[in-house]
Amino acid sequence: MAMLPESADAVIGVDTHRDSHSACLVNPVGGELAAITVTADAAGYAHLIRWATEHAPGPNVVWAIEGTRSHGAGLARVLRAAGR
Numbered sequence: 001m002a003m004l005p006e007s008a009d010a011v012i013g014v015d016t017h018r019d020s021h022s023a024c025l026v027n028p029v030g031g032e033l034a035a036i037t038v039t040a041d042a043a044g045y046a047h048l049i050r051w052a053t054e055h056a057p058g059p060n061v062v063w064a065i066e067g068t069r070s071h072g073a074g075l076a077r078v079l080r081a082a083g084r
Contacts (some may be wrong), residue, residue, distance in 0.1 A: 001078065009058025014048075016040070016072035023048060025055050033057070045078040052084075068080045 008028050015022045021044065034055040037047045038044035052061060063079055065072040 006059065008062045009060045010056045011062045011064060012052055012056075014072065014075065016065065016067045016070075016075065020044070020069055021048065021072070022076060023051075025052065027057065038065065040074065042078070043076055048075070049079070049082060049084065 006028075010025055010027055010033065012023050012025050017040065019040055020037050021040050023035065024032060024033050025034045034051075036051050038048045038051075061084070063084060065076055065079075067073075068076045074077065
């Protein structure tokens with residue numbers, strides 16, 4: 001099995017809340033590359049996907065989303081539908 005640094009260009013960790021989501025883009029060994037906070041709605045999710053595309057150092061991005069059964073459920077659905 002490949003280790004994360006060998007299989008991903010970056011990881012985006014998302015801290016989800018009712019009204020906003022904060023995301024941090026890190027390289028595979030944990031170095032912070034960029035951070036953002038977006039609204040927890042369709043417009044915010046679209047902004048987050050554009051931001052990730054613009055800032056990720058490559059196409060292989062792993063998403064780590066907190067609360068996919070609560071505040072992160074909408075984002076998880078949108079990312080899955082977008083093939084992320």
